[in-house]
Amino acid sequence: MSFVHSYGFKYLKNLLIGIGAALIMVGALFKIESWPYASEFLIAGLLTEAAIFLLLGLIGPEKDYYWEKLYPGLDKTGGDLQHMRGDSANLDINTEKMENQLDGMLGELRVMSGSMNSLKALQEVDFSGTSEQVKKMSNFYTNLNEAMSNINDSVEDTRVYKEQLGALNKNLGSLNSVYGNILSAMGNLGNK
Numbered sequence: 001m002s003f004v005h006s007y008g009f010k011y012l013k014n015l016l017i018g019i020g021a022a023l024i025m026v027g028a029l030f031k032i033e034s035w036p037y038a039s040e041f042l043i044a045g046l047l048t049e050a051a052i053f054l055l056l057g058l059i060g061p062e063k064d065y066y067w068e069k070l071y072p073g074l075d076k077t078g079g080d081l082q083h084m085r086g087d088s089a090n091l092d093i094n095t096e097k098m099e100n101q102l103d104g105m106l107g108e109l110r111v112m113s114g115s116m117n118s119l120k121a122l123q124e125v126d127f128s129g130t131s132e133q134v135k136k137m138s139n140f141y142t143n144l145n146e147a148m149s150n151i152n153d154s155v156e157d158t159r160v161y162k163e164q165l166g167a168l169n170k171n172l173g174s175l176n177s178v179y180g181n182i183l184s185a186m187g188n189l190g191n192k
Contacts, residue, residue, distance in 0.1 A: 004059055013056070020052055023041055
């Protein structure tokens with residue numbers, strides 16, 4: 001393993017980037033405040049950053065796999081696989097548990113596949129006439145709302161009509177009573 005890909009180089013690289021950034025910030029502060037040595041701090045910081053960026057450009061990016069998340073022992077041993085091989089004889093692999101987990105994952109993949117097929121079928125549906133149908137439904141609901149409003153008005157009119165008929169009935173009853181009294185009185189007058 002080369003020094004460029006080692007943990008020590010990564011640490012040194014991050015340290016130099018931090019120092020360069022700190023020098024630039026201090027230099028900017030000195031410049032803003034018009035303190036002495038402002039230019040020197042800015043020059044030192046910018047040269048440090050320029051050298052680091054040149055170095056990073058020449059080295060190129062390195063792919064990080066984060067194997068220590070899968071094999072926590074790697075982080076403790078610093079990636080020494082020889083040390084890990086000594087422990088491999090003591091490994092107790094529960095194959096039944098692994099098979100159950102794989103079966104569960106396969107089941108989930110089957111469900112996802114079914115969902116994808118459903119989405120594909122939905123994608124193939126022709127929705128060209130849907131707009132006209134939505135407009136017709138909208139008109140239907142508008143007319144239905146108007147009819148319901150008219151029915152509510154009719155129910156209110158019927159209630160008022162019923163109340164008026166009740167009042168008229170009372171008045172007719174009173175008139176019948178008065179008419180009966182008049183007829184009785186006239187009959188009494190005729191008998192005398």
